[in-house]
Amino acid sequence: xxxxxxxxxxxxxxxxxxxxxxxxxxxxxxxxxxxxxxxxxxxxxxxx
Amino acid sequence: xxxxxxxxxxxxxxxxxxxxxxxxxxxxxxxxxxxxxxxxxxxxxxxxxxxxxxxxxxxxxxxxxxxxxxxxxxxxxxxxxxxxxxxxxxxxxxxxxxxxxxxxxxxxxxxxxxxxxxxxxxxxxxxxxxxxxxxxxxxxxxxxxxxxxxxxxxxxxxxxxxxxxxxxxxxxxxxxxxxxxxxxxxxxxxxxxxxxxxxxxxxxxxxxxxxxxxxxxxxxxxxxxxxxxxxxxxxxxxxxxxxxxxxx
Amino acid sequence: xxxxxxxxxxxxxxxxxxxxxxxxxxxxxxxxxxxxxxxxxxxxxxxxxxxxxxxxxxxxxxxxxxxxxxxxxxxxxxxxxxxxxxxxxxxxxxxxxxxxxxxxxxxxxxxxxxxxxxxxxxxxxxxxxxxxxxxxxxxxxxxxxxxxxxxxxxxxxxxxxxxxxxxxxxxxxxxxxxxxxxxxxxxxxxxxxxxxxxxxxxxxxxxxxxxxxxxxxxxxxx
Numbered sequence: 001x002x003x004x005x006x007x008x009x010x011x012x013x014x015x016x017x018x019x020x021x022x023x024x025x026x027x028x029x030x031x032x033x034x035x036x037x038x039x040x041x042x043x044x045x046x047x048x
Numbered sequence: 049x050x051x052x053x054x055x056x057x058x059x060x061x062x063x064x065x066x067x068x069x070x071x072x073x074x075x076x077x078x079x080x081x082x083x084x085x086x087x088x089x090x091x092x093x094x095x096x097x098x099x100x101x102x103x104x105x106x107x108x109x110x111x112x113x114x115x116x117x118x119x120x121x122x123x124x125x126x127x128x129x130x131x132x133x134x135x136x137x138x139x140x141x142x143x144x145x146x147x148x149x150x151x152x153x154x155x156x157x158x159x160x161x162x163x164x165x166x167x168x169x170x171x172x173x174x175x176x177x178x179x180x181x182x183x184x185x186x187x188x189x190x191x192x193x194x195x196x197x198x199x200x201x202x203x204x205x206x207x208x209x210x211x212x213x214x215x216x217x218x219x220x221x222x223x224x225x226x227x228x229x230x231x232x233x234x235x236x237x238x239x240x241x242x243x244x245x246x247x248x249x250x251x252x253x254x255x256x257x258x259x260x261x262x263x264x265x266x267x268x269x270x271x272x273x274x275x276x277x278x279x280x281x282x283x284x285x286x287x288x289x290x291x292x293x294x295x296x
Numbered sequence: 297x298x299x300x301x302x303x304x305x306x307x308x309x310x311x312x313x314x315x316x317x318x319x320x321x322x323x324x325x326x327x328x329x330x331x332x333x334x335x336x337x338x339x340x341x342x343x344x345x346x347x348x349x350x351x352x353x354x355x356x357x358x359x360x361x362x363x364x365x366x367x368x369x370x371x372x373x374x375x376x377x378x379x380x381x382x383x384x385x386x387x388x389x390x391x392x393x394x395x396x397x398x399x400x401x402x403x404x405x406x407x408x409x410x411x412x413x414x415x416x417x418x419x420x421x422x423x424x425x426x427x428x429x430x431x432x433x434x435x436x437x438x439x440x441x442x443x444x445x446x447x448x449x450x451x452x453x454x455x456x457x458x459x460x461x462x463x464x465x466x467x468x469x470x471x472x473x474x475x476x477x478x479x480x481x482x483x484x485x486x487x488x489x490x491x492x493x494x495x496x497x498x499x500x501x502x503x504x505x506x507x508x509x510x511x512x513x514x515x516x517x518x
Binding site: 126178181182184185188189192193194197198200201202204205206208209210212213216217219220221223224 | 441444445448449451452453454458461462464465466468469472473476491492495498499502506510513514516517518
Binding site: 003004005007008010011012014015018019022023026027029030031033034035036037041 | 059060061062085095096097099100103104107143146147149150153154157158160161259263266267269270273274276277280
């Protein structure tokens with residue numbers, strides 16, 4: 001594998017890996033948190 | 049129309065909207081992979097390294113979009129003083145730092161191939177590094193426990209100061225480095241880029257923006273739920289205090 | 297408004313004069329930084345001489361962060377910020393007073409540092425006019441942005457670590473411009489020094505305006 005190929009693979013891996021991991025963590029946090037909040041308070045927006 | 053699914057409260061931060069967006073994002077990402085890594089030929093000027101630019105440009109685009117959302121939300125918060133703008137600004141800032149961090153790492157890989165070094169004090173790189181540090185400061189202040197209104201005001205002010213500082217940093221760095229090296233190197237994206245490469249670039253940019261919006265929706269809802277959980281915790285603590293007060 | 301601002305500035309400067317922390321802690325620290333640079337960069341090889349403008353401004357930046365921390369932590373601890381807020385003074389006046397007091401303190405510090413580089417680094421000063429304008433514009437810029445972030449960080453529990461993280465990236469353009477301006481002023485480099493002075497003036501102006509607008513929510517809620 002040439003240096004160029006290595007860094008191309010690395011940059012795609014960093015982008016997909018980094019953002020993918022963040023997305024996974026966010027979704028899991030959302031699942032865990034939504035269990036702790038009563039449904040009627042689970043409005044997504046609020047202006048109070 | 050009530051179905052069994054509706055009777056059960058939704059778990060997680062997904063909704064019809066995010067699921068639709070998520071599907072679009074997935075399709076765009078698959079197409080980006082197919083076009084960016086397989087179909088698109090090497091560029092006339094950039095050669096194979098154009099495949100790194102396919103990751104560099106969409107992430108920086110999404111990061112800038114995120115910082116714009118943070119700036120607008122900060123101004124709106126100071127005007128309207130609503131939780132919505134506070135949480136939106138903070139969620140966007142976090143995603144912006146993530147995308148921008150990826151942009152800079154990917155840019156360093158590109159530099160390693162093109163220049164032989166990961167980092168050069170090139171105007172755009174330098175500006176980006178300063179910018180990233182400012183938004184890391186924003187997140188650091190948000191991480192300090194404080195009551196909601198205080199934290200929101202602090203964040204909004206930093207969000208505004210940071211965005212005002214961007215053009216100043218840009219000019220300072222540009223004049224300084226411009227004296228030594230002439231035009232910036234990263235702007236050498238082939239102006240005559242056409243056909244498949246241009247299509248792959250647009251695909252990746254579209255994918256970047258859709259992924260950003262999708263993430264922002266989820267992150268905003270997580271922020272919103274976090275606030276509700278903290279409120280519940282506070283209510284319970286007060287109730288407990290009251291109960292203790294009665295029994296003693 | 298000007299009278300109120302002078303009142304606040306006078307109060308700050310009197311406080312500073314009485315406590316002498318600036319004089320017995322921050323000034324020696326700044327001199328110490330100058331000496332550390334000499335230890336790190338061998339003085340015999342001319343590196344120190346070439347780098348003098350940059351080293352001077354790095355020393356100013358570090359000492360400014362200390363000055364800011366000092367100026368606002370005293371107030372947060374003694375509840376002076378709350379008192380100021382309740383005093384009926386307009387937030388704008390408080391902001392301008394703070395900026396004036398900080399500018400005065402930092403200018404004194406810079407003069408001492410200028411003597412420091414003249415003695416330790418053997419610097420001779422040419423084009424005094426340019427140097428003075430660059431220093432003035434940079435100092436007002438540091439004071440204005442510093443007053444905003446100083447007030448913001450004053451009541452943060454981890455302000456000692458957060459303030460440098462917030463301030464130093466913000467001041468990156470000031471460091472770049474002031475250093476370039478000094479390089480030209482000290483005839484280390486040829487070029488148009490006034491462009492840099494202009495950029496510093498823009499920076500100062502932007503933060504004076506921003507601070508005037510933001511100091512009310514800052515005092516009330518942050």
